[in-house]
Amino acid sequence: MTVHPRIADPRPAPPRPASSGISSSSIAWPWLDRAGRLSRFKLAVFLLALAPGLWFTGAYALDQLGAKPLTAYLHAMGDWSVRFLIVSLAVTPMRRIANAPKLILVRRMLGLTALAYALVHFTLYVADQKFDLARVASEIVFRIYLTIGFAGLLGLVVLGLTSTDGMIRRLGKAWPRLHRLVYPLTALALLHFFLQSKIDVxxxxxxxxxxxxxxxxxxxxxxxxxxxxxxxxxxxxxxxxxxxxxxxxxxxxxxxxxxxxxxxxxxxxxxxxxxxxxxxxxxxxxxxxxxxxNRNAPAGKGPVAKGPVARPARAVKA
Structure with missing residues (x-):
């Protein structure tokens, strides 16, 4: 195939309009797949992830959370952070147990959802303390359950900031080691949950x-x-x-x-x-x-692939 040389245009190029550097096509919306197409599965999970936060926000706005609405609101956000953290850890086992490889597509979303609820939980705690940051810092230092919770929050922030594709490439082999910290961080979150639950655990x-x-x-x-x-x-x-x-x-x-x-x-x-x-x-x-x-799988062979022989699947980062 012959390639013709490009002929330079003697006219000056028109000035480009100023741009912020962010286009709608470059934004990784959580309901899109890696090809930029709508994923109904990811959209459904995204809406389910939003639902508890929207429900409790509406209940708080309508004063339907009892005698101490702000306290109930912040506790609910903390509870849901732990729940989504556990659900995110269930993705890998369920992929194998239920033979559901598509679950990997939402693992990162679930982890970031847990982080988002944890940040809302902490923000509401600061609001409950009348935004007195000196008092907040003092409480974190001197109350062990707050120290544990804050340490867990900082760890989740680090994992959240390093969960992008760019950071995965940049960190290389160190990335899996870093993200294995999710296990002790989950243990810290659960210990914080125990300590703040007081009597009924x-x-x-x-x-x-x-x-x-x-x-x-x-x-x-x-x-x-x-x-x-x-x-x-x-x-x-x-x-x-x-x-x-x-x-x-x-x-x-x-x-x-x-x-x-x-x-x-x-x-x-x-x-x-x-x-x-x-x-x-x-x-x-x-x-x-x-x-x-695995009902159609031969004994000891695992699930049987259906349809034509598939090519080796590429790993999906999430």
């Missing part, structure tokens, strides 16, 4: 149980335990028992209630269903899900 116990289940799956994966129904059933039972032990240990240390009394309460469901049962009921759902997803 049912919610932090439940979410801590799910965190233990997710870490248990990662331990299984590290030691090459197959993601199959029987090992997953064992994981579910272990998560329930670990949650009961965690709750008993917390009450024994924080309130002096005998651990055996708390463990015994798990066997009496006539009054209340303890968090350990909710964790077991949640995690055990992965067993039929895994069975259903």
């Amino acid at each position: 049912s919610k932090p116990v439940y979410w801590s149980g799910l965190f233990l289940a997710l870490m248990g799956w990662r331990l299984m994966h590290r030691f090459k335990v197959p993601t199959a129904p029987l090992p997953l059933l064992g994981l579910s039972l272990a998560a329930g028992l670990a949650t009961a032990a965690l709750e008993a240990a917390w009450y024994a240390i924080a309130t002096g209630v005998p651990a055996e009394a708390v463990l015994a309460a798990n066997l009496d469901v006539s009054y209340d269903v303890r968090p350990a049962w909710w964790v077991l009921g949640t995690v055990i759902l992965i067993v039929p899900l895994n069975l259903w997803q």
